[in-house]
Amino acid sequence: MRLRALAGRAAALLAVVLLVGLLPWLTRNDPALTILHARYADRPATPGTLAAIRAETGLDGGPAHVLGGWLGGALRGDFGTSWVSGMPVGPDVTAALGVSLTLMACSLLVAVLVAGLLCLPVLRLGARRRLMGRGARAGVVGAALAALPEFLLAALLAIFFAVQLRWFPAVGWGTFGAVVLPAAAMGVPAGALLGRLLDDALPAAFAEPWAKAAVAGGIPGSRVARHALRRSVPGVLPQFGFVLVGLTGGAVAVETLFAIPGLGGTALGAALAQDLPVLQSSVLVLLLLGALAGLAVRGLGRALVGPALRDRALPPLVRPRLTTGRGLRWAAVLLTLAFVGVVVAGLLRDPYGIDAAVRLGGPSAAHPLGTDSLGRDTLARLGHGAGRTVLTAVAVSALTLVVGVLVGLLPGATGLTETANALPAIVAGLLVAGVAGPGAGAAALAVAAVAWAPLAAHTRALYEQERAAPHVAVALSMGAGRRRILRRHVLPGVLPPVLHHAVLRIPAIALHLASLGFLGLGAGPPAPEWGRMLSENMPYAERAPWSVLAPAGALVLCGVVAVLWAAVGAGARGRGPRGARREAAETSTPVDRVTGSAARADGAPVAVGART
Structure with missing residues (x-):
């Protein structure tokens, strides 16, 4: 079993390395055109010039030629020549x-x-x-x-x-x-x-x-x-x-x-x-x-x-079951209402209107959160950015839920899941940007490419626990088929906590999208996106700190609200019969950066350090 798991991890890692090696062939942009614009900006892009560049850089072959050349050079310590600098x-x-x-x-x-x-x-x-x-x-x-x-x-x-x-x-x-x-x-x-x-x-x-x-x-x-x-x-x-x-x-x-x-x-x-x-x-x-x-x-x-x-x-x-006090519940409710109020107030304003007379203006009655470097209303861009980010995060969460459940039910997908877990969303964003270029769709695809892995690990752990339950053994002894057992006995114990886990991960996905937007790998201007707002206004932080603190405060508030509701859910829900069986399984799920806990997806007490 260990050899099989090790082979699965090695195969998944090799697949990622092969993907990296095929980037020049997978990119939608012509590499020869990129090299021409970077090195010879004054030369026309004629077919002969592009063909010469492809022959010089070894890009005139097929994918096997490109991959073989890159792998061979990497094994020798030669990573090639930069397309931009030529060094x-x-x-x-x-x-x-x-x-x-x-x-x-x-x-x-x-x-x-x-x-x-x-x-x-x-x-x-x-x-x-x-x-x-x-x-x-x-x-x-x-x-x-x-x-x-x-x-x-x-x-x-x-x-x-x-x-x-x-x-x-x-x-x-x-x-x-x-x-x-x-x-x-x-x-x-x-x-x-x-x-x-x-x-x-x-x-x-x-x-x-x-x-x-x-x-x-x-x-x-x-x-x-x-x-x-x-x-x-x-x-x-x-x-x-x-x-x-x-x-x-x-x-x-x-x-x-x-x-x-x-x-x-x-x-x-x-x-x-x-x-x-x-x-x-x-x-x-x-x-x-x-x-x-x-x-x-x-x-x-x-x-x-x-x-x-x-x-x-x-x-x-x-860990013993904890109870949640009223203060924590009230804090979660009040902060949620404050967050929703800010978003609704921003949605009622124009996020694209430019008024050069109030560039980098401070908070006022007309602009409660001030204006940015172009004179656009910060509250409006914050509200519309929340709608864009949250809707995208919900769509990505729904996609990752489907993929995570399907992959989690496959018996030999552990290596693929662990490899995806070990790939940060920003690194995935770099790979997707290298193929498709920066953009909102590319950012969503990059986050979805790795966000399914925790759900798949959670699904697999719960599936193993439910399959070993006594009622499944009774159903097998009575002649029930595999499909019936999966539909009537296993999935009812697996899907609800995984669905709850996917909902809890929406704020984390929103933060990943914002981070890619901050790096310029997300939606382009003039889209009102939180990460881009933070990046665009950083040069003016000394003159107009509110232009940076507004999107930063929104991101902090989003994370804190998610933390509070996760804590409320963890304390409010008790230890049921199914929850007791799930405890050891759920700790195979990686820690959520928003909830800050391992596998608190269904609110059941955590079995810390369980064998996986």
């Missing part, structure tokens, strides 16, 4: 990789510090023996921080600490101060996510029989807390791999915003310029980084757990 790609990518690795290492350090700070109160309570046998009430602070996309946090940090306070440089690389804001922008959401998972796992570890026996035996509480931390970390490690992969995607936006010469910014520039050799090499290195991160996390998990993992003797950590 070898390898040295530039190597230098950019060094910068990105430094930034990712600093971000990882920030993430570990943030995670430690978030779970420190739980460890203190456990050391004082106040968590023995009962659960801790998890807050939403970690989940709210985890819901912030890196590009948004980077923009907010740049506005306050670089533009307003001038404590750190706004752009550049090479000094210690230039590392602080980018590392914080990438590390804080990742650390909040890890801290949230540990905050869920630690109370369950303190509630286990061994912890109670240790306390009864007089072992100091601080020592019990250390063992509880070690007991909880292995269950979080699989999600730690997704966090590391997420850093590669976050580096694209952060490096672009702070003008850092790293691999992410290099890949984005290549995608926008259709410089496919540079894009191919950058994406390939990003994929290899993700794969190596996954292998390192698996090795660390085996080293921490030891024989218990090999012998499958490590039971899942089941």
Whole structure:
């Protein structure tokens, strides 16, 4: 079984590598025309000139010729020549990789510090023996921080600490101060996510029989807390791999915003310029980084757990059921009403009307949220951008639900699902932009290309649990066919929680779409899109901060509302017969960056660290 799973992962990764290698042949634009415009702008695009360029670059063959040439060169360390500059790609990518690795290492350090700070109160309570046998009430602070996309946090940090306070440089690389804001922008959401998972796992570890026996035996509480931390970390490690992969995607936006010469910014520039050799090499290195991160996390998990993992003797950590207070419900309702009110007020205004007399105007009675650099009403563009983004996110969520359920029901699709999980939406956006060019449809396609994977993993885990249920065995013994069992006994237990999971992921999909719009890979001007609004107004952040804070606040509010409703749903729903059987299965689902929890798709208590 392990060999089969390993072969599936290898085949899926190979398929992605082949897709990267075929980018020059898959692109809708003529590569020869792109090279001609980049290098010889004054030469006419005659058939003879284009044919000569194709012959010079090796693009005159079929897809097998293009793929073979690229793979052969990559194995030798030769990534080809840039279509734009005409220089070898390898040295530039190597230098950019060094910068990105430094930034990712600093971000990882920030993430570990943030995670430690978030779970420190739980460890203190456990050391004082106040968590023995009962659960801790998890807050939403970690989940709210985890819901912030890196590009948004980077923009907010740049506005306050670089533009307003001038404590750190706004752009550049090479000094210690230039590392602080980018590392914080990438590390804080990742650390909040890890801290949230540990905050869920630690109370369950303190509630286990061994912890109670240790306390009864007089072992100091601080020592019990250390063992509880070690007991909880292995269950979080699989999600730690997704966090590391997420850093590669976050580096694209952060490096672009702070003008850092790293691999992410290099890949984005290549995608926008259709410089496919540079894009191919950058994406390939990003994929290899993700794969190596996954292998390192698996090795660390085996080293921490030891024989218990090999012998499958490590039971899942089941966090005690939590209840939700009225304050959390009221906060969710009030913030939702505020969000809907802002959107409705914006929809009643004209988002395209230009008034040059009030360019970068402050909030007023005529323009409650001010105006942008062209004199357009910010509230109007915010409302219409919400409608565009939310509708697109709903459509993408519906598509990913169908694909995720179908793929999750296939027995041999685990490798494909894990590979898609390890591919950040921004990296997928770079690939789609390299083929189809930037645009709203390309951004939606890029998000849909990876957003189905968590739903497929969730579907597969629930399918395995439902198929092993006693009522299915009874139906089989009575002669029921496979289709009847699937339709009447398995799918009724699988589809409702997966549907709920898909609905919860709509805000996350909206944030992914906004991030692609911020990078210029989404809808083009003058479309009122939140990410584009943030990108267009960043140069005027010092003069008119409201033009940036309005879309940034909308994105933050969207994430916080999703977090609150997820917490309300988790606390309001109890542990039913089906929910108890699902607990161990659901933790195979990757952590949602909006809800900040692993597999809280149906509101049932989480079994943290279950075997998959």
